Amino acid sequence: MANRTPGGENAALFLDDLHVGQRFTSGAHAMDEEQLRAFAREFDPQPFHLDAEAAKGTLFQGLVASGWHTAAVTMRLLVEGGLPIAGGVIGAGAEITWPRPTRPGDTLHVESEVLELRPSRSNPGHGVVTVRSETRNHLGELVQVLVAKLVVPRRT
């Protein structure tokens, strides 16, 4: 991807480097049935995340990933270069929606856009940056929208 940052620190962005409308694209992650079931066994043990046969009779009509699994994979893609912020990707809170579920075989990537920048009230060395991150599958279908408030350091 164009803005992957394998070099790490060199490419990391401070508050001063960000502007509204700035966009980033992550790498990709392929989801398979075993990953879905392993996450669900540990964190979301419901039939529509665990058992393809049982899932057919549910609202989802087949096996789907936990929404929290989609969120966790999105975070991995942001941390690995999808959002190259100095000091790391640190969220204070977020709004999240799952317009459709992630299914086995989906390959996900994340497209992010800076929506707002403001100084931190409590910490003058930092700002709060609102970022909208859309997670899409390989067909371009939207599986998650995350609007997160991130804590980002100023360049000192």
Add this chain to the structure above:
Amino acid sequence: MANRTPGGENAALFLDDLHVGQRFTSGAHAMDEEQLRAFAREFDPQPFHLDAEAAKGTLFQGLVASGWHTAAVTMRLLVEGGLPIAGGVIGAGAEITWPRPTRPGDTLHVESEVLELRPSRSNPGHGVVTVRSETRNHLGELVQVLVAKLVVPRRT
């Protein structure tokens, strides 16, 4: 806990059984350093989630759980009886904040309250229920607030 539902189906609640102000309390889950690091290795590989020494020099001044790990453990506690809803705990979206991080040694539980009930626009057999779930550690400190919109079936 008073409203754990080991019996499963018998205690599961339909839309018709819920009312605004209704409260639920989950069981408890103890978080240790190995769990924190295992989640972080897979989904949120940042120094403040992985390495206690490196974490001392960060905003968190010590090792903390990924917010998404706190969210995933909260989901487990809701699914295991913290929110005994017929058909399972199915979220369409949520607002989430992390007022303070989860740290190794914290034991978490979840207190939930029904905020709103409304019919589903798209599916007459279901309703949308807004639930606020507070995740607290063993000191009673708030580590996460989740306000989620859940899809809940009517009793047929």
